Amino acid sequence: MVFITNEEILETVRMIQAENLDVRAVTVGISLDDCSARDVQEVCERIHDKLVQRAGRLVPVAREIQEKYGVPIVNRRVSVTPIAEVVASDDAESFVQVARALDAAADEIGIDFVGGFSCMVQKGFTRGDAALIDAIPAAIGGTQRVCSSVNVASTRAGINMDAVMRMSDVLLEVARLTADHGSIGCAKIVTFCNVPEDNPFMAGALHGSGEPEASINVAISGPGVIRNVVAHNPDASFTELADLIKRTTFKITRVGELVAREASRMLGAELGIIDLSLAPSPAVGDSIAEILECMGLERAGAPGTTAALALLNDAVKKGGTMATSSTGGLSGAFIPVSEDAAMARAAAEGALSIEKLEAMTAVCSLGLDMIVVPGDIARASLAGVIADVMAIGMINSKTTGARLIPAYGKKVGDWVTLGGLFGEAPVMPVNTRANDKFMARGGRIPAPLQSLTN
Amino acid sequence: MRTSVIVTALGPDRHGLLAAVATTVANQNANVDDVSQTVSNGMFTMIMFVSFDETETTLADLQATLAHTGEEIGLQIIVQHEDIFRFMHRV
Numbered sequence: 001m002v003f004i005t006n007e008e009i010l011e012t013v014r015m016i017q018a019e020n021l022d023v024r025a026v027t028v029g030i031s032l033d034d035c036s037a038r039d040v041q042e043v044c045e046r047i048h049d050k051l052v053q054r055a056g057r058l059v060p061v062a063r064e065i066q067e068k069y070g071v072p073i074v075n076r077r078v079s080v081t082p083i084a085e086v087v088a089s090d091d092a093e094s095f096v097q098v099a100r101a102l103d104a105a106a107d108e109i110g111i112d113f114v115g116g117f118s119c120m121v122q123k124g125f126t127r128g129d130a131a132l133i134d135a136i137p138a139a140i141g142g143t144q145r146v147c148s149s150v151n152v153a154s155t156r157a158g159i160n161m162d163a164v165m166r167m168s169d170v171l172l173e174v175a176r177l178t179a180d181h182g183s184i185g186c187a188k189i190v191t192f193c194n195v196p197e198d199n200p201f202m203a204g205a206l207h208g209s210g211e212p213e214a215s216i217n218v219a220i221s222g223p224g225v226i227r228n229v230v231a232h233n234p235d236a237s238f239t240e241l242a243d244l245i246k247r248t249t250f251k252i253t254r255v256g257e258l259v260a261r262e263a264s265r266m267l268g269a270e271l272g273i274i275d276l277s278l279a280p281s282p283a284v285g286d287s288i289a290e291i292l293e294c295m296g297l298e299r300a301g302a303p304g305t306t307a308a309l310a311l312l313n314d315a316v317k318k319g320g321t322m323a324t325s326s327t328g329g330l331s332g333a334f335i336p337v338s339e340d341a342a343m344a345r346a347a348a349e350g351a352l353s354i355e356k357l358e359a360m361t362a363v364c365s366l367g368l369d370m371i372v373v374p375g376d377i378a379r380a381s382l383a384g385v386i387a388d389v390m391a392i393g394m395i396n397s398k399t400t401g402a403r404l405i406p407a408y409g410k411k412v413g414d415w416v417t418l419g420g421l422f423g424e425a426p427v428m429p430v431n432t433r434a435n436d437k438f439m440a441r442g443g444r445i446p447a448p449l450q451s452l453t454n
Numbered sequence: 455m456r457t458s459v460i461v462t463a464l465g466p467d468r469h470g471l472l473a474a475v476a477t478t479v480a481n482q483n484a485n486v487d488d489v490s491q492t493v494s495n496g497m498f499t500m501i502m503f504v505s506f507d508e509t510e511t512t513l514a515d516l517q518a519t520l521a522h523t524g525e526e527i528g529l530q531i532i533v534q535h536e537d538i539f540r541f542m543h544r545v
Contacts, residue, residue: 004460004536006490006501008543013462013532068513070534251542258541323545 012251016071020224020286021252023259024279025075026062027115027200028055029207029215029272032081040094043087044101051078051105051114054214054269059110061266065259073259074221074281074421075112079205083132084119090127092134099139099146106145113188115205117148120195122157123444133163136170140185141177147203153193153390155397159445161387167191168383172406175375179408182416186405187338187370191386193393193400198273199329204366204401215272216264217329220256220320222249223278224285226312230294241295242315249276249319257324273328276320277365278312280340282423288312288333289342300343301352309333310363330399332365338405338418338425339370348415348426354385355431362392367400372416372425375408380436382406387439395448457513458487458505458536461520465529467498475500475531478523483510498529503536 015021035046055078062073080086080102087098099117106114117139119129136148152163171186178185190204197208200217207215229248236244256274264271280288288309289300295308313333321327335357337343346352354371361367367389373382386402393400407416410427417424463475472491479486484506491500506516517533524531 004539004543009460009462009501009539010499012534012539012542013464017530017532067517068535069538070532071538254541255538258537 015222015225015251019228020281020283021222021255022072022074023218023256024221025077025200025202025219026058026073026259026263027077027079027205027217027219028058028267028269029079029198029211029217030054031207031211031213032086035086036088038088040087040089040097044098047086047098047101048105052109055111056109057267061263064266065262069258071255071259077200077202077205078106078111078114079200079207079217080114080116081207081209082116082118082120084126084128085209087128090131092131092138095132095135096138096142099135099143103143103146111145113145113147113202115147115149115202116207117146118150118206120151121163122151122154122160124160125163133166133170136189137173137177140174140188147188147205149190149192149195149204149206151192151195153394155194155394156447156451158447159193159387159390159394161439161445162442164191164387164390165379165383165439167386168379171382171404172379175406175408182418183375183405183407184418184422187403187418187422189403191390191402193390194398196329196399200273200275201277201279201330203403211272212270214269216260216267216269217272217275218256218260218263219275219277219279219329220252221279222252223280223288223291225252226278227285227287227291227294230291238311242311245312245315246319249316250323253320253323257326260326271326273326274320274324275329276317276327276331277329278316278333280334280336280343281421282339282341284341287340287342288335289340289346293342299349299351300346301356305356306359306363309335309360313364330365334365334369335360336370336403337428338372338416338423339421341423344423344425347428354428358388358392361389361400362396365399367393368402368404370403370405370422370425372405372407372410372427373430374412374427375406375410377406377430378436380439381430381432383439384435385430391445395450397450456505456507458503459513459516459533460536460539461502461504461531461533463498463500463524463529463531465498467493467496468528471498471527471529472500474523474527475502475520478519479504479516482506482516482519484516
């Protein structure tokens with residue numbers, strides 16, 4: 001019997017029972033390299049069989065781990081090889097069929113989402129890439145569990161501005177197709193710069209070409225735990241605050257490490273990574289914005305917000321890195337607006353603008369995430385917002401993503417309810433100054449000097 | 455192989471709470487390795503280290519019976535494998 005003090009035991013119980021500590025997702029990454037075939041129907045059958053074989057036991061295994069350790073596992077997911085690399089076709093309808101097959105397999109094994117309806121086009125399109133992007137509206141509009149991501153930029157390649165424009169069109173089309181549900185389809189599409197190949201979080205999860213046959217990637221959570229630590233230390237200096245956050249993140253990450261090891265053993269898949277991201281949820285207290293408020297800001301967006309987020313994000317990484325040797329994925333604090341009730345409130349009150357969120361993107365994870373913009377936004381304006389986020393990732397050699405929701409028929413100030421963990425958010429204003437001549441230039445923004453590291 | 459779990463029980467104090475939890479554990483053929491309890495401002499807090507092997511009971515059975523006992527005596531009773539505490543607080 002290992003000696004554990006009563007205080008440590010009660011701290012663990014309090015974190016789970018009162019502070020919403022959970023494991024946000026256990027994601028099985030699955031290679032579909034052996035699922036290619038000339039006939040798309042055969043591809044669909046092979047994908048179905050592979051998902052059932054590799055992840056058929058994911059749901060009962062996650063339940064067993066949850067009950068054994070008493071820590072909730074919120075989502076069970078699968079990420080797959082980018083589908084553009086699996087399907088040898090330039091026919092969009094073939095890709096839609098594959099999306100339906102992914103959806104059916106996900107439904108059969110009972111998982112929440114399957115990610116990887118994806119392609120990498122930072123330097124240019126193959127015919128298959130173009131067909132997959134053409135298929136995204138029908139694929140996302142016609143499925144429940146499929147998530148899509150397109151990598152349009154990287155530090156090594158620059159920004160494919162044609163792809164950025166194309167993604168703007170895709171989002172506007174998906175928003176229209178899913179208008180009856182707040183244009184929720186757009187919540188399942190991420191446009192990336194420097195996409196990670198082992199990310200367990202949706203909607204951007206995919207299983208990259210450098211990954212093993214199958215791997216377990218675990219996403220931790222725990223903003224509520226950090227929030228309470230910060231709230232209970234109102235007089236701590238910045239150095240003391242960073243230390244408190246590091247110590248707490250260490251404990252949170254250890255839970256993720258334990259769950260990952262157990263799932264890896266039980267499912268016979270390699271232990272992939274622990275993603276050190278603090279992922280908020282719409283539940284009260286489970287919020288990144290509330291952590292910033294507890295640090296002493298009236299609202300997220302007040303002057304000092306970017307500095308506060310930088311402190312938080314860095315401390316989370318330092319504490320997490322000590323807790324596991326398998327870091328990866330996105331690993332940084334998330335700042336989604338709709339999925340974080342206090343962030344949405346700050347946006348509704350005008351304390352938080354898209355421009356401020358863009359600045360925050362430079363110091364934390366992902367980027368402009370779950371932000372609802374007017375449904376009548378110009379395609380060049382939407383593309384311009386995406387391009388700005390990609391530029392931050394490209395220049396800073398980091399992952400950035402855009403998950404923007406141009407809510408069909410909605411105007412600035414309207415609230416859009418997306419439901420469940422997607423939450424709700426006000427429609428935020430976007431600068432309406434024209435940018436169409438800039439966006440119409442076409443081609444690629446060259447790779448920056450930072451790409452020349454060899 | 456013996457399984458070690460930690461049982462925590464929280465709730466308003468009254469007579470016989472520790473006895474009720476211990477009796478349920480005993481009826482499941484599991485062993486109490488260590489126990490401590492305090493009452494502060496009328497709130498009962500108990501931490502019990504329990505172990506068993508597969509011929510005696512299972513984690514699921516122990517959780518179910520203790521949850522039932524907890525409902526009867528007004529306590530929130532949580533049963534967790536000790537590894538979560540070991541992992542979180544020790545390297």
